[in-house]
Amino acid sequence: MQLDSKQPGGPLADKWDNHIFDLKLVNPANKRKFEIIVVGTGLAGGSASASLAELGYTVKTFCIQDSPRRAHSIAAQGGINAAKNYPNDGDSVWRLFYDTIKGGDYRSREANVYRLAQISNQIIDQCVAQGVPFAREYGGLLANRSFGGAQVSRTFYARGQTGQQLLLGAYGALSRQIAAGKVTLFTRQDMLDLVVVNGQVRGIITRNLISGRIEAHAADAVVLATGGYSNVYYLSTNAMTSNISAACSAYRKGAVFANPCFTQIHPTCIPVHGTYQSKLTLMSESLRNDGRVWVPKTPGDKRQPRQIPESERDYYLENRYPSFGNLVPRDVASRNAKVQCDADKGVGETGLAVYLDFEDAIKRDGKDVIAKKYGNLFQMYEKITADNPYEAPMMIYPAVHYTMGGLWVDYNLMSSLPGLFVLGEANFSDHGANRLGASALMQGLADGYFIIPYTIGGYLSGASIEKVSTDHQAFRDSVQAVEARIQKFLSIKGRRTVDDFHRELGTIMWEYCGMSRNDENLLKAKERIGELKGEFWENVLVSGSAGQFNQNLEKAGRVADFIEFGELMVTDAMARKESCGSHFSEAFQTEENEAKRDDENFCHVSVYEHGGDNKDPVCHKEPLVFENVELTQRSYK
């Protein structure tokens, strides 16, 4: 398989502009004749649907929730980056590009990341015009704050609800196009298959979650914006319905998958507190602007935090990384928390937590200032834990949060299947081996508002697309396969619930393919996932019937795909014999226990092609070429 990234030539700063000019255009009058399916209504899918409809395309948009406003982008808290340099602190497009490439540990494409940095400024302008209530200074100018992995303040925010506000902006734009009749909205629909006709992606098969009806939808192109796969780990910060099934169906139909093992573990989450737990809650990285991370210096110290004197505390991030301090990137902060807890310095009853302390910030700025910045986060923390962070330090621990891996796309965001585009977290394109904070919102909106409207036109005007309806055999076969799979779930009638399987998968993945990886554990993971998969298909218990609102049945399909995908993640983790960003392989570390890359052998994207049922995937490599930045050992000291 030839993987052509289609990065344009010429100087880095001119690539995108030149490419826009080179892309063929679709005549305004012809746009309405093209039908585009968009799956997902988060920042990427919502903004894409609205923008494509504004251009005149006929759009069909699908979401899994009861309303497009509920996609999981809504839960993003801290902010969105842009290279505006409003604070006059030395930011620029180049610096945002450089920080993102470096933060991703040099495992992303230069051209894609540079384009992202360029577009970042337009996103802020767009969202302000939509009425997103960003935080403001007294004079009325936009306010900024800092996030990890950067030494400038470039993060725009709306309290601790930035994702919500940006999503509601995109949802408003989408709603306007629905009212105009340019977008047809399908809610409570689960995409279960992708339909390929003559080598082109021509539609999707969905299940109507209310009636259970299997539906076929045809189009000239399909855009997937279906988010990430953190829920492979069962416990993550993702929403309960966030899943990999749409991407998996594309993978099975021939779309290749990139870097599946790159999963981000976010350093500041509320620690796990019981086996019944269904979900982990993130505490925004923005808290590290003012909160100080520490553990007791003495292992096993069980005193209350306020009884531990200053001299007996280890502010390990500030001590180890003086120039970035508490604002090191997420992978570094997470790994260090694990190191402390492994050394028996963890706090709380489980010993799997570190302190995030606001005492000094409150003394310095006053409680009111801190409340204004983080009030809603403190309140959320108190609701869950019954502890008051104004008085005692928060306890935090890393949790799975975001997946950098995703369906492989070229510079046009088109997958290896013609006519299938992938946006936002669902693609692999911009964050390399580690995503910096406040960059997910930026990428989702860049893809949806400002990239896909151009690149999809290039495809539609260049490809010869025959008329195809859902009567085509390919659609019928697909519907049949989907129905057969559903009947299979219902017919097993075993003795273990879907959640029980999911929980076990999560434990395997977290223990053996989590923050720190080694071959012995990965082999164990492989074996145990194989066993789990075998048992699932013989012993799962799914209640109810196919033709009804059946949340149990929905989950069964998702968990079956998570199990299969878990295998792919482990395969990728074993193959990448280096440490980079979020992928920490214990055999590859520096003397100071930092991630040690192997640029000679692993400066590439690992791209997997489905090998067929119960067969090993085929691994391809897209080499990464760096013409503008020098690959260095990432240092935040």
Add this chain to the structure above:
Amino acid sequence: MTQEKGEKSINLTVKVWRQEGPVVKGRLETYEARNISTNMSFLEMLDVINEELTLEGKEPIAFDHDCREGICGMCGAMVNGRAHGPEKGTTLCQLHMRHFSDRDTVVIEPWRSRAFKLVRDLVVDRSAFDKIIQAGGYISVNTGGSPDGNAILVPQEAAEKAMDAAACIGCGACVASCPNASAMLFVGAKVSQFALLPQGKPEAEKRALAMVREMDDLRFGNCTNERECEAACPKEISITNIARLNREFLKASFF
């Protein structure tokens, strides 16, 4: 000051509204929830009941939920007659079992409103809210061509008030709590957000009229100042926003 502070187990009698679909008759069914950790969330307690029901070969309780961190607005039910349960400013997913006592009886029912059709058990259809937004709950700007983000100054106070209103998660608790099943808080919050910002001014009149008309067409009731919506709102959105909506609506109607 530990995570498991005061954790204990409680037993509850849970009465849940079960209804297979919109046109069949529903009824309350009683379940015993045993050994519920007080650190569990309310939805995790329902998960426990559902696991048991599934293993017994019965159908689990259908309920909407997604982010489980109080922001998506997907979850919600009447708990002992109160939307999202007894805690102020809290969604159902953020309500923890430590607020209940051993041997309590908990009655759980779906949102009830003419405009929210029942789907199954605790799940209702809130697409009427989407229709209200489609009628005008946005600023009509296409992608591209927007002026620099700092080109128009927004007084901090206006931005903060707009944010207070924009915090609405569209869960429907306001409607479910109102004796008139009115959507005035929901509409008031959206109209206020844009009325407070300079970017929203050009369409302010059109927006207020269109959204109120749509709300009426969808058969939501009117506001009679009961203030139940404000008390139930998990984001504590103030009824000042309803006053602002009335002002915007009157301004648009008469001047």
